[in-house]
Amino acid sequence: MSNEATMLAVGNGKHDEKPNHVNLTVVVNTVDTIVEANVNWKLRQVAERALKQTGTTGRSLNEFVLKDANGNPLDYERSVESYGLPSGAVLFLSLEAGANG
């Protein structure tokens, strides 16, 4: 985790976190859930856990897109640490448009 991310985490009052863990808020189709994630996890693991915690069923993860608060799509295969996501970061997991016709 970057220094900046660490400082933000402390600033958010997350003193009781496990080492190398961050609490990420994932908004799955407007439902918030907090995922306690190891910084070495890939975002795929974070997203899968968020879907499970919110009881979102019926679609595979590949039909969802994960974005940061600025609307930038995040790569499922990159780690939490590679994006420098601090505790309290808000991610949005939304259903993609899918095939149309």
Add this chain to the structure above:
Amino acid sequence: MVKPAAADLLVERPAAPVRVAGTVEDIVPASLGPREEDVFGQAVAPVGAPSIRNDTDLAAQAAAALAASALFASMEIPAPNTAAAQRRHATVQFVDPAVSRVKFDREVAAFRRYEEVYRARGTVLINATFPKVTIMQCVPQLRPPAVLFGAVIDYTNFDAEPPSVSIFDPFTGRPLRMKEVFWPLPRRARAAAVDAPSSDHTPKPSSPSGQSDAVPQQIELAFVLQAWGPDDIPFMCVPGVREYHEHPGHSGDSWFRHRTAGAGRLDAILNIFHTYGTAPIVEYGVNVAFHPLPDGTTQVQAKVSGFACKELPL
């Protein structure tokens, strides 16, 4: 071919062409008055395509066009208080209103919780009163910022039925026709691989494996907003939107296949607006024309013709 009055004819799309005899007044009674509604249910005057109106000049103009051409009868914006309008704006709440209201409030509350995030992505909430959420989709990264369209998401009967999404002009409240939508949410669509034509126009022999030679997969342009024609009202062609599931081409794709996955949720719809509407746009597209004048000077005309965008999403 002249298309004189498609906007005003309140007829269903016929299975076969129908010939109608009579005067313009017979076909379009003057008593009908204004023919279009805005998204708030108010009658407004149509703009754009010529229409048969109850004033003399336009009636004569339409009569001349009728005499010289076929009349296109298609499902258009129906007149207020007609059966067609009632069908289009079917708001019969058959789900317990308390249930739909709770779910509507949940969607709106989630939006408001992250309203600043949505606003930064170009979504501005205009109004949220059960059962409708009205938003304006903008492109905040442009200078000056642009407005793409307004949208009404109608959660009547949610979530026994998916929400209805309609696109409108946020400044007049009038529903937009397809030709009036400046940015119909373009996207890339993978086309099926096609056989490469042979140079001598003879069929190519298949490979030993029995498969013909094919060119690599091609990328085609598609649009999230679709309509039968340029004068028709576009609908959002994605699962989770009522118009998609009511379309005869999607009768095999039930809403209940998508209901638990988050389709139709406010965030999912706004995410599509952002992904295909706001996010890909990087700059205004400008056409510049130079016209030499007799006095030796040059007149320069610049016109915004669209948007320059980065790679379109699939």
